[in-house]
Amino acid sequence: MAEPPPYPEPADDSGVRPTPGPTGMPRWVKVFIVVAIVLVLALLVSWLLGVQHGPGLHSPPGGSGGQTAPLEVEQP
């Protein structure tokens, strides 16, 4: 059996067509959000555990925080 057309035929159309209702969030967006949350949580946990991750200005809680201290210069 043929699928019914999603909208009335043009001949039956008086100019007013049913507007499709609002569609929900696509699955790919939900997957994207879940992956992002997992990544953020992983980074947060590593930060709370004090794992160093480069020369950024952010330090783990309890650390000195703020700017990375300039390195000592060896005097001749």
Place this chain on the structure above:
Amino acid sequence: MTMPPALRKVALATHLLFSVGWIGAVVAYLVLSVAAVTTQDAPTLRATWIAMDLTGWYAIVPLALGSLVTGVVMALGTKWGLFRHYWVLISFVLTVLAAVVLLLHMPGVSVLADAAREAEGAGLDGPGKHLYTRLDDGDLLHPALGLVVLLAIQVLNVYKPQGMTRYGQRKQAEERAARCSGASTRTSEECFSRDAAELCWN
């Protein structure tokens, strides 16, 4: 307000230039970071940090800001909009996030690049080895994660997966109602088909 086609092409070309340039500059930064982690040579270690500092401030930061600005211009100057489609919205959020992390991160790179400059003449195993504290840790996480984010944005921009936000659906319905009110049967068909056709140019 939508841009005329000629202006849109210029804006698109500029946006591509900044965005692809950003990815390329991050790849260069990542290569330098890997070299910083793996090298056993003091001059090379110092050079990598100085090069990362220069690459970051004079290539990555301008390209990132340029990509963000031109991306917003492209979104607002076309039918895509900034908040209408999930792929545009997610690309925008990720780009802002990447740019903010970059701007917060670079001052720390500069501090270590200054330390690398001051360590000139000191060896990795000699009495001046403490000068290299933290330099040999490298900086792999930030550029690696940044590259993943930029590639995700690139994939979204190329494939443009379907999906309209509630705001986008509401705006589309409003525009359709305005366009189709009182339209004849034929123009009604056309006004419905325009929703898709208008987004086919990119």
